[in-house]
Amino acid sequence: MGTHRDGAPAKQLAREAGLPLPTAYHLLRTLTHEGYLRRENGVFLFGAAAERLTGGRQPVARPGVIVDSLARWAEAIGAPVYCALYREGEIEIIAVADTPAAPAVGEWASFRETGHAHALGQCLLAQLDERAREDHLDRHPVRQLTRYSVRDRATFLDRLGSMKRTEPVIERQEYALGTVCAAIPITVGPAVAAMAVSLPLDQEERLLAAVEQLRCEVTALLRSFVFSISI
Incomplete structure (x- = not known):
C-alpha cells in the first residue's frame, strides 16, 4: 500500500503481493475492519489506524x-x-x-x-x-x-x-x-x-x-x- 499514494484496487494489490485474489480480499477486508485501510471509489487507501502508527503522517513508501x-x-x-x-x-x-x-x-x-x-x-x-x-x-x-x-x-x-x-x-x-x-x-x-x-x-x-x-x-x-x- 505504501507505494500507492492514491490507493490501488484489490486485483492490483494481489498481483503485486503475489497473493491469490481470494486471500487478498480476505486480508483487505480484515485490515479495513481493523481500520488500517479504507475503501473509496473502488480503491484501498491507508486508514486512520495506519496513520496513527506514523504519528498522523500518510505512510507512503516508508511505513x-x-x-x-x-x-x-x-x-x-x-x-x-x-x-x-x-x-x-x-x-x-x-x-x-x-x-x-x-x-x-x-x-x-x-x-x-x-x-x-x-x-x-x-x-x-x-x-x-x-x-x-x-x-x-x-x-x-x-x-x-x-x-x-x-x-x-x-x-x-x-x-x-x-x-x-x-x-x-x-x-x-x-x-x-x-x-x-x-x-x-x-x-x-x-x-x-x-x-x-x-x-x-x-x-x-x-x-x-x-x-x-x-x-x-x-x-x-x-x-x-x-x-x-x-x-
Whole structure:
C-alpha cells in the first residue's frame, strides 16, 4: 500500500503481493475492519489506524512501523540499519536509521548503480535468477570503486553463485574505505528484500554479532505482524 499514494484496487494489490485474489480480499477486508485501510471509489487507501502508527503522517513508501523499528534497532545494536528492495529492475533503499554515535554510510556513489559493491546490493542480486542478474549487470556494469571492490563481472557472478542463503553477505571496504557491512535477505512473500548493518573497520569484530541481532529482531517483527492479521 505504501507505494500507492492514491490507493490501488484489490486485483492490483494481489498481483503485486503475489497473493491469490481470494486471500487478498480476505486480508483487505480484515485490515479495513481493523481500520488500517479504507475503501473509496473502488480503491484501498491507508486508514486512520495506519496513520496513527506514523504519528498522523500518510505512510507512503516508508511505513512508519518499519521506520520506527529500524530506529529502535539502530539504537539497540549500536550500528546503522538499512532496508532495501529490488523492485522493477532496480535497487531501492527504502529506509535508513542511524544515531549520532553511529552514523550511516554516505551515498558517495549511487547505491542503485553500485549494487555489486555494497552488501545490500549483493544480497539482493543473490536472490535473483540468472537472467535477472545478467540484465541488471548489463544496465549497471561492475566497476571497481575501491581497491577492495570486485574487479570484473565474471568474478562477481561467481561470488553470487557461491553465496548461501542462510549466511549473511559480508562486504569489507568494497563500497567505502574504512567501513564493513553485513546484509541478510528478508522473505516477505515474493518480494526481494534485504536489511543490513554497517560498522567502522576498527569495530569489525562486532559485525557478525550485530547482523545476527538484526536477524532476530526482524524475525520477531515479521512473526508479530503475521499473527496480528488473523488470517
